[in-house]
Amino acid sequence: MVSCMKETNEKKLVRHFLAGAVVFLGGMALLVVLIDPFFHYHKPWFGLKPLQTSHQYQGYGAVKHLEYDSLLLGSSVVMSINTDTLDDRLGSDTIKAVGNSASAPLLAAYLDTAFEEHELEQVYYGLDVFSLYSEQEENPFPGEVEYMVNKNPFDDVSYFWNGDVIFEKIPDMLSVSRFDNFTAGLAYQINDKNECGPEYVLQSYNPLKDTGEHEEHDSLYGCDEVEANLAQIEAFVQEHPDTRFEFFLPPYCITWWYRADNQNLLESYLYTLERAMERLLPYENVRFYITDFNNPEIITNLYLYQDVAHGGTTVTERMAMEIGNPEYEITLETYQKELENLQKLLEAFELRTETDGIDFVYDGPINYPE
Amino acid sequence: MLFNSYIFIFLFLPLALLLWHGANHFGKYKLAQVFLIGMSLWFYGYFHPAYLLIILASVFGNYLISALMERFSAHKILGVCGIVFNLGLLFYFKYYDFFVENVNQAFHLNWAVKNIALPLGISFFTFQQIAFMADRMQGKAEHYELADYMLFVTYFPQLVAGPIVSHRDLIPQFHEKERRHFDYGNTLTGIRLFVIGLGKKLLVADELGKVADLGFGAIDSLDSVSALLTMIAYTFQIFFDFSGYSDMALGLGYLMNLELPRNFQSPYKSHSVKEFWRRWHMTLNAFFTQYVYIPLGGGRAGKAKKIRNTMIVFLLSGIWHGANWTFVLWGVVHGIAVSLENLTAYEKIHTKIGTKLDWLFTFLFLNLAWVLFRSDSIAEAGQFYQKLFSFTNTGHIWMLPYSMDSFKNYPLYLVADHFGGYAAARILYLAWMLVMFVLAAFLCTRKSSYDWVKEKKATALEMWGLALVLSLCVISFSGMSTFLYFNF
Numbered sequence: 116m117v118s119c120m121k122e123t124n125e126k127k128l129v130r131h132f133l134a135g136a137v138v139f140l141g142g143m144a145l146l147v148v149l150i151d152p153f154f155h156y157h158k159p160w161f162g163l164k165p166l167q168t169s170h171q172y173q174g175y176g177a178v179k180h181l182e183y184d185s186l187l188l189g190s191s192v193v194m195s196i197n198t199d200t201l202d203d204r205l206g207s208d209t210i211k212a213v214g215n216s217a218s219a220p221l222l223a224a225y226l227d228t229a230f231e232e233h234e235l236e237q238v239y240y241g242l243d244v245f246s247l248y249s250e251q252e253e254n255p256f257p258g259e260v261e262y263m264v265n266k267n268p269f270d271d272v273s274y275f276w277n278g279d280v281i282f283e284k285i286p287d288m289l290s291v292s293r294f295d296n297f298t299a300g301l302a303y304q305i306n307d308k309n310e311c312g313p314e315y316v317l318q319s320y321n322p323l324k325d326t327g328e329h330e331e332h333d334s335l336y337g338c339d340e341v342e343a344n345l346a347q348i349e350a351f352v353q354e355h356p357d358t359r360f361e362f363f364l365p366p367y368c369i370t371w372w373y374r375a376d377n378q379n380l381l382e383s384y385l386y387t388l389e390r391a392m393e394r395l396l397p398y399e400n401v402r403f404y405i406t407d408f409n410n411p412e413i414i415t416n417l418y419l420y421q422d423v424a425h426g427g428t429t430v431t432e433r434m435a436m437e438i439g440n441p442e443y444e445i446t447l448e449t450y451q452k453e454l455e456n457l458q459k460l461l462e463a464f465e466l467r468t469e470t471d472g473i474d475f476v477y478d479g480p481i482n483y484p485e
Numbered sequence: 486m487l488f489n490s491y492i493f494i495f496l497f498l499p500l501a502l503l504l505w506h507g508a509n510h511f512g513k514y515k516l517a518q519v520f521l522i523g524m525s526l527w528f529y530g531y532f533h534p535a536y537l538l539i540i541l542a543s544v545f546g547n548y549l550i551s552a553l554m555e556r557f558s559a560h561k562i563l564g565v566c567g568i569v570f571n572l573g574l575l576f577y578f579k580y581y582d583f584f585v586e587n588v589n590q591a592f593h594l595n596w597a598v599k600n601i602a603l604p605l606g607i608s609f610f611t612f613q614q615i616a617f618m619a620d621r622m623q624g625k626a627e628h629y630e631l632a633d634y635m636l637f638v639t640y641f642p643q644l645v646a647g648p649i650v651s652h653r654d655l656i657p658q659f660h661e662k663e664r665r666h667f668d669y670g671n672t673l674t675g676i677r678l679f680v681i682g683l684g685k686k687l688l689v690a691d692e693l694g695k696v697a698d699l700g701f702g703a704i705d706s707l708d709s710v711s712a713l714l715t716m717i718a719y720t721f722q723i724f725f726d727f728s729g730y731s732d733m734a735l736g737l738g739y740l741m742n743l744e745l746p747r748n749f750q751s752p753y754k755s756h757s758v759k760e761f762w763r764r765w766h767m768t769l770n771a772f773f774t775q776y777v778y779i780p781l782g783g784g785r786a787g788k789a790k791k792i793r794n795t796m797i798v799f800l801l802s803g804i805w806h807g808a809n810w811t812f813v814l815w816g817v818v819h820g821i822a823v824s825l826e827n828l829t830a831y832e833k834i835h836t837k838i839g840t841k842l843d844w845l846f847t848f849l850f851l852n853l854a855w856v857l858f859r860s861d862s863i864a865e866a867g868q869f870y871q872k873l874f875s876f877t878n879t880g881h882i883w884m885l886p887y888s889m890d891s892f893k894n895y896p897l898y899l900v901a902d903h904f905g906g907y908a909a910a911r912i913l914y915l916a917w918m919l920v921m922f923v924l925a926a927f928l929c930t931r932k933s934s935y936d937w938v939k940e941k942k943a944t945a946l947e948m949w950g951l952a953l954v955l956s957l958c959v960i961s962f963s964g965m966s967t968f969l970y971f972n973f
Contacts, residue, residue, distance in 0.1 A: 125669035131945045132676055135952025140959060272491045278960040 140276065147275040152284040154180040155263060155274060163292045165210075166284075174212045175264045178228045185209040186229050189241025190217040192365040192425055193434070200435035207237050218249030219344035226351050235358045239438055240348075242362050242391060244384045247344045248337040311427035313417040316370055336383040338390075345394050352398050359400050363438045364388070366407035369415045371424040372461050381461070385454055392450040403445045406437040409457035486531040488733050489687055491962050497528065498737075501641075505741055509665040518632050518659060521741075525641040529605075532645075536604045539578070544638050546570055547614045548631060554621055555628040564622025568615055575611045578604055583808030606645030608805055610638050612772055617652045619776050626652055633659055642737035646730045648748040648768040655743065664742040674938055675739030677951060681934045682732025684954040687961045689928070690725035692889055692921050693718040699888035701859055704868050711881040712873040714922070719859050720852045721925040724753060727766070732934050746771075750936070753929040756843040758822040758850060769805070773798045784827075791827060796820040806858070811866060815857040822850060886914035889921070 151157055152166065154176035159165050165181055178186070185207035187198060191214075198209040212225040222240070229235060262270040274280060352360050375381045395401050407413040407430065419429050426434070437443040445453050486493050501524045508517035530537040550567040554560050576584075578601055585596045617637075620626035629637070633656050643650050658664055700707055700715025707715065731748035738745040752765035762770055778798050784791035796817070803816015853870075860866035931937070 125673045125943075128673055128943050128945065128948050129669055129676065131948040132952050135949040136955055139953055139956035143956060143960060272495065273963050276491070276960045277963040278957075279963065281960055 679736030
């Protein structure tokens with residue numbers, strides 16, 4: 116009798132535990148599914164605003180489920196572009212689909228998804244020269260979080276039972292929607308406080324260390340991958356004649372070009388850019404914008420950059436103002452001249468540094484080429 | 486497969502329990518055992534399928550030798566062969582590269598290093614089988630049925646990080662009929678132990694582990710204060726990590742009505758290093774006592790021999806933990822400490838200094854010794870001690886909590902940042918870290934989880950609390966970490 120009562124009590128306690136687990140875990144899953152900060156299942160409900168502060172998660176879900184008519188594609192150098200600026204100027208309704216060092220195949224996968232679900236008016240495509248060297252892989256989302264992009268519903272447990280999503284992303288989304296300091300356009304900063312200056316740039320670029328021995332590359336280095344990626348982009352342009360493709364060249368800091376030069380990649384990069392323009396410019400629905408890509412006042416001013424490649428607010432705000440601006444448009448007639456200008460700039464500019472044999476100290480001001 | 490993974494909690498464990506209890510319910514005891522072996526092999530092979538070949542070779546090798554012992558009378562020779570076989574396997578996978586590197590260095594040779602990946606838990610399942618082989622040799626163990634022996638070695642709760650189970654403790658339980666019936670009392674105990682262990686690992690050890698990792702990852706930046714906190718963080722991390730795993734293993738055992746031996750009994754409450762070793766990794770110490778210390782003569786043949794035997798045991802214990810001189814030295818310093826405590830002169834001092842000071846000295850010693858255990862090399866440990874005793878304070882303490890920037894304190898951070906900006910957030914981070922230290926210290930000085938579960942009757946509120954702990958642990962899985970003792 117006593118043993119039977121004991122078992123009944125133990126049974127009850129086990130049931131309490133199971134009920135608690137169902138309530139807590141079920142509640143957490145329900146919360147994530149309803150708020151869905153990465154738009155994995157649906158667009159924002161309950162009047163919440165879509166926040167785009169985590170590119171790794173948001174690319175695919177946002178492209179699939181948000182409402183928009185234009186898409187901004189690119190790597191980390193375009194992440195900080197404020198899409199509101201673009202939309203105010205160009206009358207579009209844009210979302211971003213970006214990735215760290217985003218490869219051309221990844222951006223193509225975003226485009227595929229976007230065209231499946233939406234009629235696109237414009238595609239703003241930040242053409243990163245390095246992205247064209249990526250191999251076409253079976254997995255269209257290399258480096259992305261697997262469970263967010265595949266079709267397996269079981270691995271979604273990693274999303275709806277995820278501490279970062281519940282305690283970080285959902286509060287962020289709720290607080291942004293509640294307090295109305297909506298910053299969807301400022302999706303991402305390389306460093307939290309948007310700090311710029313030589314000290315930050317030179318943290319990630321050391322001319323002494325970056326001049327190690329590198330493989331020799333001629334101008335045709337990687338040309339198979341480049342041509343394959345360009346063909347893929349061209350296919351989108353051809354298949355969607357009603358969509359305007361606005362390509363632009365993000366302005367990397369001069370140090371980025373130095374590194375490319377030190378790695379013997381400069382010649383190949385310039386040739387690739389030439390090929391990209393040669394292949395894409397002839398299309399009616401393509402526009403190409405140089406932005407500040409070869410503007411010495413911008414790209415040699417280390418005070419405007421957050422690291423070796425990424426511009427701060429000034430650079431990205433200017434970029435947002437220059438995309439779609441006829442003043443910055445390049446054509447079949449002008450593109451070679453623009454590339455020559457960049458080359459001349461690289462040859463003329465010298466980053467002055469003092470070295471102690473091991474490390475170096477940046478010693479401004481910057482010399483501008485005459 | 487990790488205990489702290491979605492697949493284990495939501496697929497593997499329910500399936501294992503269903504198959505085990507389901508087959509037992511219908512009286513299919515052998516089938517239940519086969520299911521459990523199959524599940525255990527899946528559990529082990531999930532880490533790396535190739536590991537299965539190693540564990541199966543080990544199990545069948547030992548079983549074959551045991552069968553030969555049954556057939557032939559040359560027990561001693563066969564037993565020695567069995568032990569050599571086990572030690573050989575362990576040496577090859579765990580110590581070969583270390584041995585070659587040291588030989589190369591000592592004799593200026595250039596033997597090739599094989600970069601052998603260490604199969605998880607090899608030290609644990611090898612030691613269980615060495616004990617079995619030694620007992621077989623002495624006629625203290627019978628030749629078991631293959632299914633019994635396989636389940637004894639591969640039983641998943643204890644497979645990769647112990648406790649080191651004796652065949653005498655586990656195999657007879659397979660044949661106790663009452664253990665084949667579902668038991669709510671044991672299920673309740675199992676749930677309580679498992680969830681407490683999971684919480685110890687994910688909510689305490691992993692948090693403090695981030696502080697330890699940051700400190701040990703950049704020793705150059707440390708000052709005395711941050712070095713001290715780094716050291717204590719690791720002391721707590723290793724306890725909550727390993728004892729958390731042991732609690733989970735025991736809990737899983739109870740869920741299947743199979744009791745595993747306990748491995749911890751509040752070790753940081755010890756008042757001497759000797760006492761610490763009676764409370765820390767108890768099954769490893771039982772192994773060394775039974776199969777090394779006592780056969781060497783134990784403490785019966787005078788003080789000198791007692792010290793010699795103690796040093797041998799601790800040297801082996803150090804080597805067992807890993808192929809690195811840091812572990813060897815860690816074992817040696819513990820051996821020296823225990824030997825000193827065995828001296829009569831020390832006993833007198835020991836009783837004079839009082840209980841609280843005893844505890845403090847012991848805890849300090851353990852902390853300092855863990856530095857050796859955690860460091861990648863003796864030089865690194867030396868550098869750490871240098872920082873620790875430099876008596877400097879550069880303010881590096883403010884950097885340590887940033888390693889703990891996890892979801893657990895994010896909402897608080899949002900509030901602090903909103904009201905007080907960066908300065909308030911900084912203070913909050915530091916406070917959060919110190920709260921974790923205090924919590925860890927508090928938990929360490931309470932009853933061990935095993936004693937607590939055994940002595941305290943569960944309540945409905947506690948079960949809801951444990952369900953919440955489980956849920957918080959589950960949402961930590963997305964950034965899951967392995968257990969420190971997997972590599973030993």
